[in-house]
Amino acid sequence: MKKKKWPFVYVAVITVLTYIPILLTVVYSFNASKLTSVWEGFSLKWYRELFRxxxxxxxxxxxxxxxxxxxxxxxxxxxxxxxxxxxxxxxxxxxxxxxxxxxxxxxxxxxx
Structure with a gap:
């Protein structure tokens, strides 16, 4: 019996759509800019502020x-x-x- 691949595709799409916002939050937490819409480069500035x-x-x-x-x-x-x-x-x-x-x-x- 041949397995259908559509359920696996559906689960993969839902998983990706679920984790993209988390991944973007992590990536933009290292942004040097105050605005999340503008990428000014990699920085640990906000983490230093957080731990202070x-x-x-x-x-x-x-x-x-x-x-x-x-x-x-x-x-x-x-x-x-x-x-x-x-x-x-x-x-x-x-x-x-x-x-x-x-x-x-x-x-x-x-x-x-």
Whole structure:
């Protein structure tokens, strides 16, 4: 049976269209000009300005601390919930499983 190549072409086009804006942002972040529409050459000027900003550095540290703490709490809560669900067998297990999938199903129901 011969495989059709159109699905692969479609995925390739969507992937390229998705990543082009990210690539352009990275390339133009090294632009010496203040305007993104004018290329004045390669420069690290804006990165030097970025790392000199003390408030931005504090915000980055706060964001990283918050990310690590929220990740740790999510792991603890998820693991304890999974262990609790696997060790207990109740009559309401089917209802609990249904209610836990509601946040996933509701958007599809509304769109349908």
């Amino acid at each position: 900003d003390r408030d931005l550095g504090e915000a980055l540290i706060n964001s990283l601390i918050l990310a690590v703490l929220s990740c740790a709490f999510a792991v603890l809560i998820g693991t304890s919930g999974a262990l609790g669900m696997s060790r207990r067998k109740r009559k309401l297990d089917d209802a609990v499983a249904y209610v836990s999938t509601l946040p996933i199903m509701i958007p599809e129901i509304i769109l349908g």
